[in-house]
Amino acid sequence: MTDAAQSSDVLVAYDGTPLKQQLAKTTRRMKFRALLLTMPLVLFIIVSFVLPIGDMLFRSLHNPTGSNVAPNFAEAIQKWDGEDYPSDDIIKIFVEDLATARKNREVGKTVGNLATRVNYEIPGSRSLFTKTARRAGKITEGPYLDALIKIDKKWENKNVWVTLKRVTRDYTLSFYLAATDRKYDENESIVRADELYRIYLPILWKTIWLSALITFLCFIIAYPVAYLLSTLPLRTSNLLMILVLLPFWTSLLVRTSAWIAMLQKEGILNNVFVYLGFIGDEHRIQMIYNATGTVISMVHILLPFMILPLYSVMKTIPPSYMRAAKSMGASNFLAFRRVYFPQTIPGIAAGVLLVFILAIGYYITPALVGGNDGLLISNLIANHIQRTLNWSLGAALGTILLVVVLVLYWIYNKLVGVDNLKFG
Amino acid sequence: MPISQRIKTPGFYALLAATVLFLMFTRSIGGTFGFFLLFGIPLFCMTPLPPYASQGEKIWQYAYLATCTIIFLFLILPILIIIPLSFNAEPYFSFTEGMMRLDPEAYSFRWYADIFRFGMTAPDAVEGWWTDMWNNATWIRAFRNSFFLAIASTALATFLGTLAALGLSRPEMPYRSAITSLLISPMIVPLVITATGMFFFYGGTMQGVIPGYPDGLAKTYLGLVLAHTTLGVPFVIITVTATLSGFDRSLIRASQSMGANGFTTFFKVIMPLILPGMISGALFAFITSLDEVVAVIFMADVDQRTIPRQMFSGLREQISPTILAVATILVLMSIMLLTTVELLRRRSEKLRGLSPG
Numbered sequence: 180m181t182d183a184a185q186s187s188d189v190l191v192a193y194d195g196t197p198l199k200q201q202l203a204k205t206t207r208r209m210k211f212r213a214l215l216l217t218m219p220l221v222l223f224i225i226v227s228f229v230l231p232i233g234d235m236l237f238r239s240l241h242n243p244t245g246s247n248v249a250p251n252f253a254e255a256i257q258k259w260d261g262e263d264y265p266s267d268d269i270i271k272i273f274v275e276d277l278a279t280a281r282k283n284r285e286v287g288k289t290v291g292n293l294a295t296r297v298n299y300e301i302p303g304s305r306s307l308f309t310k311t312a313r314r315a316g317k318i319t320e321g322p323y324l325d326a327l328i329k330i331d332k333k334w335e336n337k338n339v340w341v342t343l344k345r346v347t348r349d350y351t352l353s354f355y356l357a358a359t360d361r362k363y364d365e366n367e368s369i370v371r372a373d374e375l376y377r378i379y380l381p382i383l384w385k386t387i388w389l390s391a392l393i394t395f396l397c398f399i400i401a402y403p404v405a406y407l408l409s410t411l412p413l414r415t416s417n418l419l420m421i422l423v424l425l426p427f428w429t430s431l432l433v434r435t436s437a438w439i440a441m442l443q444k445e446g447i448l449n450n451v452f453v454y455l456g457f458i459g460d461e462h463r464i465q466m467i468y469n470a471t472g473t474v475i476s477m478v479h480i481l482l483p484f485m486i487l488p489l490y491s492v493m494k495t496i497p498p499s500y501m502r503a504a505k506s507m508g509a510s511n512f513l514a515f516r517r518v519y520f521p522q523t524i525p526g527i528a529a530g531v532l533l534v535f536i537l538a539i540g541y542y543i544t545p546a547l548v549g550g551n552d553g554l555l556i557s558n559l560i561a562n563h564i565q566r567t568l569n570w571s572l573g574a575a576l577g578t579i580l581l582v583v584v585l586v587l588y589w590i591y592n593k594l595v596g597v598d599n600l601k602f603g
Numbered sequence: 604m605p606i607s608q609r610i611k612t613p614g615f616y617a618l619l620a621a622t623v624l625f626l627m628f629t630r631s632i633g634g635t636f637g638f639f640l641l642f643g644i645p646l647f648c649m650t651p652l653p654p655y656a657s658q659g660e661k662i663w664q665y666a667y668l669a670t671c672t673i674i675f676l677f678l679i680l681p682i683l684i685i686i687p688l689s690f691n692a693e694p695y696f697s698f699t700e701g702m703m704r705l706d707p708e709a710y711s712f713r714w715y716a717d718i719f720r721f722g723m724t725a726p727d728a729v730e731g732w733w734t735d736m737w738n739n740a741t742w743i744r745a746f747r748n749s750f751f752l753a754i755a756s757t758a759l760a761t762f763l764g765t766l767a768a769l770g771l772s773r774p775e776m777p778y779r780s781a782i783t784s785l786l787i788s789p790m791i792v793p794l795v796i797t798a799t800g801m802f803f804f805y806g807g808t809m810q811g812v813i814p815g816y817p818d819g820l821a822k823t824y825l826g827l828v829l830a831h832t833t834l835g836v837p838f839v840i841i842t843v844t845a846t847l848s849g850f851d852r853s854l855i856r857a858s859q860s861m862g863a864n865g866f867t868t869f870f871k872v873i874m875p876l877i878l879p880g881m882i883s884g885a886l887f888a889f890i891t892s893l894d895e896v897v898a899v900i901f902m903a904d905v906d907q908r909t910i911p912r913q914m915f916s917g918l919r920e921q922i923s924p925t926i927l928a929v930a931t932i933l934v935l936m937s938i939m940l941l942t943t944v945e946l947l948r949r950r951s952e953k954l955r956g957l958s959p960g
Contacts, residue, residue: 209775216770217782220763220836227833228789231800234808400674407671421941422679428937428944429682430894432914433930437681439918440688440696440927447684447697455629482678511660540793542897547918557795564799564901574803577796588784588791597780597787 232581239354239574245347248283248293249276253347256340261367265340270323273343277308277315293346299569300342300353300362302376307333338365354575379559379576386556387583389474390538396478397485397534398527405489405526410498420490427483435547438476442467442548468550476544481537485530488595492526529595536587540580556580614646614665641676645669682934689714689927696922714928718742721925742913742929749909752824753892756831761885763832764839769873771840772847783840790837794897801830802901822904830898835888842887846880846951879951883944890940 190198246253252273259265265273280290294308311330318326327334345353345363356362356369360377364370371377404423408416426434441447449463458464466472496519504514542557549558556576563573591597621642626635645668692711693699701709720726722741736743770776771783789797806821813820820826850873858868874881896911903912910929917926 206775209773210777213770213773213776214778216773217767217776217786220767220786221782223763224786224789224833224836227801227829228797229785231804232792232796233800234804235796235800238803400677403667403670404674407667417945419675421945422675424941424945425938426678426682428890428941430890430911430930430933430937432894432896432911432918433685433933434682436914436918436926436930437685439922440685441681443696445695445697450697451634454631455634456631479677479681511663536791540795542793542795543915547915557793560795560799561897561900564802570803573799577799580793581796584791584793584796588788591791592780592784597783 235574236578238571239578240350240352242296242346242351242354242571243349244287244292244296245343246349247288248280248290249273249347252276252343256344256347259340259344261341261344264324264337265344267321267323270327271321274315274318274323274327277312281312281315295569296346297339297342299357299572300346301338304333304339307331307339341365341367354571355579357572358575358579379556382554382559383556383579386539389470389553389555390535393474393477393481393538394485394531394535396474397482398531400478401482401485401489401530402523405486405493408486408490409493409496423483423486426479427487431480431543434480435476435544438472438479438548439467442472442475467548468553470549470553472548472550473545473553473555476548477538477541480544481534484533484537488529488533489523489526492523492529496522525595529591532587532591532595536584536591539587540584612646614661618642618646641672642669645672685927686931686934689924689931691924691927694923696924696927714924717923717925718928741908742910742925744906745908745910745913748907749893749911752827752831752909753889755824755828756835756892757885757889759828759832760835760839760888761881764836764884764888765843765877765881768840768843768847769869772844772850774852783844786840787837789833794834794895797834798830798898798901801826801898805829805902821902822907824907826902827899827907830902831892831895832888834895834898835891838887838891839881839884842884843877843880846877846883850876879947883947883951886940886944890937 192198192201194201252269255269255272256265259269264270277290280288280293283289290308290312294305297308298305311327311334314330324334333339342363345351345367353363357372358379360372360380361369362372408419408423411419439446443449444463444465444467446467448466449458452458453460453463466475500518500522501514504518505511509517539555540557541555542561545553545555546558546561549555557580560573560576560580563569563576618639622635622639625638626632629635645665648668687702688696688698690710690712691699691702692709692713699709719736719740719742722744723735723739725731725735728735738744767786771779771786776782802821805826806819809816809819811817811819816823816825820829854872854876855868858872863871893909894911896909896915899907899909899912900915903909908916910933914926914929917923
């Protein structure tokens, strides 16, 4: 065998490198170019969206209030093994830190901050700290524990010290425990919260249940309409499609205010009922500012998200299949159940998942028409961020909701694929 | 089928009988008329069934069409009903008796005037009325904020989104599904979570990071534009990618074979073909920003309130029909946007030869 025969085995490009290598190089360059086009947006989304959400995750675990207010004590108490009481040296540092913090006016470093933080763990303990801090400066000599107990009997309670040790650690799981209605007891083991304080899990279940109900109602309502749209001639269906798309394009706030006008006690629906004599003037139905209001308006708002995927799947099903089934003796119902319905399942999956994902995180509509009874988990999160300012708890609740949504999004991606998301 | 024949059907007689019963039961002429129309429309729309169709099938089809009519009414009626309500002369969210009698006295433009007057220092002054209105009227300020945010974030989202969609639709794109999922996720993640994260990150963590913004980006227009761009990007990606999926890539090679460089190819070949998709995507991003309220609630200052933010607090605090007047304007605007998008979609389909016309 000669050299010439060998080199003819390996195809070479114009510059003498093997063609395979050249192809790999070109492919790599093309991949890089495609990636480069998406990079500006990817970087933008990372900065404007991923990092903020990461920040939220971080804050749900990280709460430095304790070590901000009482830095020396935070370090000292970690040496305590939890037996008996902390040594008098540690308590001395605590008293000194309290006295310093009382003079501090910087946001996040006042006694009030620490008191609030401990109050999350032991409800009703706020005054203990403010009261003690007021007198801490006057304690000059030990034994410090006794001096504290003289100020307030509660310092005898070992749980206060155990809690202090816990809240002065910067990283904590206690907000996740609080978000799932659990807490630490005196022995640092996790127990369920007192009956009175169990509020978050019930709201989470209620959110899931209401979202499921809304999704189901959307499905029931959307299916016949999508079927009608998919079977009508194109010109008519395009016209009727506008009736579906107009709500989709109309502002959420407009639709919510429309439902307030429709459903309130002196509203249009009640007026119509009274006018027609279905109900007496004094028996007007309360349809808003409760769960009913939330469900009705959210079904209306989310309906297009169910109709559109169903429609796009139904449009691809040839009508001849149903005729074939019937010609072979199937009844209308059997032909529908065995031939038509199974073919619409991809559309159902897409619509159901999308509506459920959107419903579970809804905030505006429940906040406006939900009253107390129709509130969802998002409203609690917003409440903690804006009103009670328990940011870590809000972040923990948000993280739990985020995990639920991301799992659903992952399923959606597997079943439907984000590429198939379309509007109109 | 001619109308005279459509009327002489058993179904029509049944409807007449039901209407008479309804009239006797409720004793209201208007209600009966509504009843007749509501159930008459599906009857009128019934397509002639094949002659072998049984009576049961006919009833079934009628019931089905009646259900669909009711659902369409459910979809559209709440939106249309606010238009007449916004002309109410009384400060109620409900039709007054005068309005039902079509008494011209019961209708007025006062809530539309209120859009301009509310918040002005001297609404009845003649001198300086315009500047006062432009600077102080609460709703006018909200309109200005909304449009500024929407235009700025739409421009940014359309630019970045189109660029990314061009990359994503290339066949050689690596990690396509992972990157697409990432870029779509702002649409999927609940707004409260996004807004909470932005509130923490822009307001707290970013303090002192960006020169000129010592307090971070909360309560600044820049922060709001970033937030709204993030929320608008998924819509641009979805719409432009959908347009590009039908794009004939050999056109690019043809253009390159004739010596065009990347820019010429993009502006002369690709862009004219995907322009309808780009505009649709931009309109989606625009309406998303115009409608967005959660991020504004969490991050904006009082001066930066947008239209939906103002409506939100209006609905919570003092319900006034001014909200309905604003809502009517917004509905008219969405009708215009929807028409534009529909026309563009048809044009795009025609360009790609997908549609019969």
